[in-house]
Amino acid sequence: MSRSSSPPSEDDVAAKLADALQEAVQLMRDAAYAPLAPGADDDVPQASLLQQCLDLCEQHRSRRPEPVRTLHHFACTGGTLISKCLAALPNVQLLSEVDPLSVVHLAPGRPSFAPTDMVTLLRQSTRGTRQDLLIELFQRQIGLVHEDALLQGQRLLVRDHAHSHFCKGPDVPKRPTFRALLPVDMPVLSLVTVRHPLDSYAALIKNDWVHFEPATLDEYCRRYMLFLDSYVDVPVVRYEDFVRDPESTMQQICEILELRFEAQFTDLFSVFQVSGDSGRTGAVIAPRPSTSAASALAGEAHASLWFSRLVGRLGYCHQPDGAAT
Secondary structure, rough: OOOOOOOOOHHHHHEEEEEEEHHHHHHHOOOOOOOOOOOOOOOOOHHHHHHHHHHHHHHHHHOOOOOEEEEOOOOOOOHHHHHHHOOOOOOEEEEEOOOOOOOHHHHOOEEEOOOOHHHHHHOOOOOOOOHHHHHHHHHHHHHHHHHHHHOOEEEEEEOOOHHHHHHHEEOOOOOOHHHHHHHHHHHHEEEEEEEEEEHHHHHHHHOOEEOOOOHHHHHHHHHHHHHHHHHHOOEEEHOOOOOOOOOHHHHHHHHEEEEOOOOHHHHHHHOOOOOOOOOOOOOOOOOOOOOOOHOOHHHHHHHOOHHHHHHOOOOOOOOOOOOOO
């Protein structure tokens, strides 16, 4: 018959607590959460160990949480190139062309095969779905991806698909922008990149990506202005500046997004493959002459009030630099 063990004395409990606190302090030191006060040593009175733990935890909580970085641009504006260059920076995890409310990829009456895409599966379900459910699903998913990126020591960069929102259909739908879809408690650093609208619109025509009505340069510029209005508080970088001086412009982008700059991105960006990579090819970043198709739009540009407003807002001349003659 076993005997009941006697309860530990108060001295024993205090000694075990002191040992646990001392171990916690040492673990925090090893993890480099925060340095101890100058002059502190290992012979710290036991009475102060709990306060040290509380102080260290408070210092850790006071740090700003790691943000999600978001990148926003229209199609055919050089966004893919800039995205790939950002992906070549240390520890950047890029998600390319994200928009949980996009319907561009869906064909009415023809459900697509999407076994891993819960948003598409819900849209194509037998009883449909609600927009608020799609938003909640996206928020949970992006939160999980962000948390995993932190555990892996990565910096999450999400490139949205603004074309789905602003350049599809007879009008721009009244719905949240991608940035507004992110969880409200998630810190965000964002960047908008742009290109001269004559060059980007000409490329849009070439790729047969004019998905709005009326299919005119004036309408394109009107929608471009709505896009910029939606991100009016976000810094803007021009594609032309980037290809003219990649390193300096990338340093500027890294300051905006709080990423570590490495000049080797110019040697590494071409190894990354992302969706939307339909424009320039090759591994050299350099300006290219404007196309004759862009020059052919000069008459339409001259007659467009929205075009004049847009180039003025972005600081462009009416004709792109190096326009073909």
